[in-house]
Amino acid sequence: MVLKKRLEYGLHGFQVLTVPRAPRSTRRRGPNKKKIDDSQICAFELLASLAGKLLQESESSSASSNASEGNNQTFGDDVIKQEKQAEDKLLKEEFFEQGSSEESAFVSVITSQDIDEKFILKKFSNAVSERASNKSDFDDKVNKDVKSVICNTKPAFQNYPAKVEVGCPLIEEPCHANVENGKERQQKGEKLETGSLTKANTCNSEDPMQLQIEFPTAVNSDNDVKLSLLREPVPNASFSRHRNDIKLVGSDDDENFSRYNKSSTKGKAFKPPARIGDRRIRKLLTSKYWKVAPKLRDCEVFRSDSGVKPLYNKRKSCYSRDRFQHDTFCKRRKLFHRSSVVSSDGGFSSESVSNSPEKGKSGDMGFNGMFHGAAGVSSSVISRQASFNSKDSHVKFSIKSFKVPELFIEVPETATVGSLKRTVMETVTAILEGGLRVGVILQGKKIKDDNRTLQQTGISSKDNLDNLGFTLEPNILPVSPSICADDPLPSLSCEAPEQLTRSTGTPLIDSAISDSLPEPPPPVTNIGTLVSSNPESVSSHTDPLTDTTPDSQALVVVPAMSMEALAVVPANPKNRKASEFVQRRTRRPFSVLEVEALVQAVEELGTGRWRDVKLRAFENADHRTYVDLKDKWKTLVHTAKISPQQRRGEPVPQELLDRVLAAHAYWSEHQAKQHGMQQTGTLKITDASADRHGAEGSHSS
DNA sequence: ATTAGGG
């Protein structure tokens, strides 16, 4: 009735205006197979673990050397205070620096493991240019308002707050707390805390690192996302007290603006706030909740090899665990390969994620009761569930171990183990210095739109979070997208000997610190030739220590100069592709409402005028492009044709589908007839509502 | 920048 009328009107009203175009079916192209992206994940598990172990090792040595003062509480407090001050200061600087840039985010890395015992505070702002080069990166605006503070602490004594707290009360846990303790605290916290709550959970897992994350599914309001990464105490006594905390405060500022703000005529209801950071900054600076774990001095981190043993002990003790992880990694890798999404662009690292609510019993600890701690914590999980059920849904899961992005390391055989360690350490540090970004991967797809809520993204407490992954990416990316990481390698490898001799301890790595290579390597001029003549050198040069794959581009940043030199060499499209971590937009099923709007618009405008359709019906839906609408129409038509049983997803009212068919038929006719359509019989189309197939004959006579 | 089609 009403619909009928509208349709009639629409058809009549627009038939004159419409200038149908000839079908472009002639444009059909042959199968233009796209190259398979067979790039591999390049996260070096081995290296990662090596690095991790080195850290622990150094810690252990420091811990042991600090044994006497290890329990010195007073000392610790002082340190805490000092550190806190220092940190605040630094943070302040950071914030100010950040200042006007609404696009910048920063990551602070505070590490006591630094050789010079200083914090490394690095700010980074995502290179806008880099983003711009990524054509599918629509979400330029965000993640800039995500501030994270990474605190890498070096424990040397027992009782110190193990949390870095930002803007929200947290449960503090002494790092020596055992599982029981943690449980208690959790339960306690359960009652005390409302809303988002982050808990530091100490467990005995061998995990070098574990992330526990909990945050509301909807982060578009005032909610802060808190993420705490804690370094798990390792079984070994010398390790048992150390942990790293990461507190990540992310804020999606209130609005949910669309991924890209098109400069259209439409009023931009959502304009990115000019100073996204400010509020948070203030919050951060004034927060009473800042709790900074003390960074204890390391005593000659690399001095002795005493750590080796514990290291291996640890290894052994967690062997099965490693196995497990490895397995999951493999699985994940497979998954990624299937979706051909994963290319290690800038340092890919994925880790297993367990969904606590989902698993129930495994609780915070993770998978399948894999961890002993799991049982101990499960109860609290349950209660937590209960508590959050009444409130907003929270997504809870734990991240077990980030994998360190790929590193390239090369040292002479004659180098000492110590120097190797140092090299790795420096490499890692360099990357941290460069700043890290956290990427979120869902079902193999990288989620780049920081503005969407978790719900919108498909991360909900109800969903299976197994598909959720995170990456740590070096913040510094190659300036020129045309340069693929593979290319520089040969040159590097060929320079390797020279460099190594030049600087003994200097890692021959292309880490995030491109400046670390002061002088242009001599052989530069040859690079081009090298690349073409000896491609194998890429893989052949790979360090045995690293499980590198030829395709891995990792966080490799090409030294400025070799970049230039290489620029001449046409970048391999395949590699190029891999290097661009193009994220697939997350799926956003059309709602019935949207379908309705689309149908109506198409009824009136016809197919082939998607831009107009977009303008008419979806002007305010920035996430729907005209291509999307066109695609949706396509699927709608298909859906309408198939039997209801075969349809999936949110069922579209048959009435709408009928209209789809009718309009489709009509406009098909219309187009086919080009001009000569005087469909007086247009009215018949409306009959389609009653009889879907009636539409077929509904055209003008 | 849009459209049409294929994947």
Add this chain to the structure above:
DNA sequence: CCCTAAT
């Protein structure tokens, strides 16, 4: 949804 060719 993505990618591309063709407009």
